Amino acid sequence: MNGYWEGLLEYNRQQEKKEQKKKNMKDLVDTMGECVFTLIIALLIGYALLCVGAYATFADEALTPDERVVALTLLGEARGEGDAGIYAVGCVILKRSSNRNLTVAQVCQEPWQFSIWNAGKGKIKKERELWYLYESPRMGYARQLAIQICANWKLSQEYTGNADHYYSHKIRKQPPSWAFKIERDKNGKVISKKPIKPTKVIGNHTFYKLR
Numbered sequence: 001m002n003g004y005w006e007g008l009l010e011y012n013r014q015q016e017k018k019e020q021k022k023k024n025m026k027d028l029v030d031t032m033g034e035c036v037f038t039l040i041i042a043l044l045i046g047y048a049l050l051c052v053g054a055y056a057t058f059a060d061e062a063l064t065p066d067e068r069v070v071a072l073t074l075l076g077e078a079r080g081e082g083d084a085g086i087y088a089v090g091c092v093i094l095k096r097s098s099n100r101n102l103t104v105a106q107v108c109q110e111p112w113q114f115s116i117w118n119a120g121k122g123k124i125k126k127e128r129e130l131w132y133l134y135e136s137p138r139m140g141y142a143r144q145l146a147i148q149i150c151a152n153w154k155l156s157q158e159y160t161g162n163a164d165h166y167y168s169h170k171i172r173k174q175p176p177s178w179a180f181k182i183e184r185d186k187n188g189k190v191i192s193k194k195p196i197k198p199t200k201v202i203g204n205h206t207f208y209k210l211r
Helices: 002-059 065-078 082-100 104-108 127-135 139-150
Strands: 118-120 165-168 180-184 190-195 200-202 205-208
Touching (some): 065 082, 065 127, 065 139, 082 104, 082 139, 082 165, 082 200, 082 205, 127 139
Antiparallel strands (some): 165 205, 180 190
């Protein structure tokens, strides 16, 4: 008889343990669910703040379409070159605009000119493809410089030696073909190829005056 009661008590203890395990597991699942939910909310809030911050960077002073094009060009070409490098690219934009009798925005979006706009086969990228550049830490300076450029402010062309071309010697180990003065015979064969002397080297960009 005693064995019967002991067995019954042991059975009850085992059942209590199982129930406790189920309860513990349920509590763990509930806790994990709350943590995941909290994490998702935190990520959504963080993303919203990031979007607001990125928008505030350039939306606190509305840019015209031309100003946006110039700002994106400055960032795309020189956001890693500091204010000095961005200013130098701005000088080239203005110089080409003057040389070619085009607006600064037209100059920026000419095919095969500024690499950030090149989409291949002579096509240019859509502006929305470059919106990621607005998150650059240099956006503030680029925006203000773009406003000045579009307002026909005069930048110091002496800064780049009146350059109208440049290339990144960090990306290209050899100068592009336009950085050479090439002479050909009447059959089109190259008979002379002399490097053109750069006007300035600013950061990772080498500048030239071709016109």
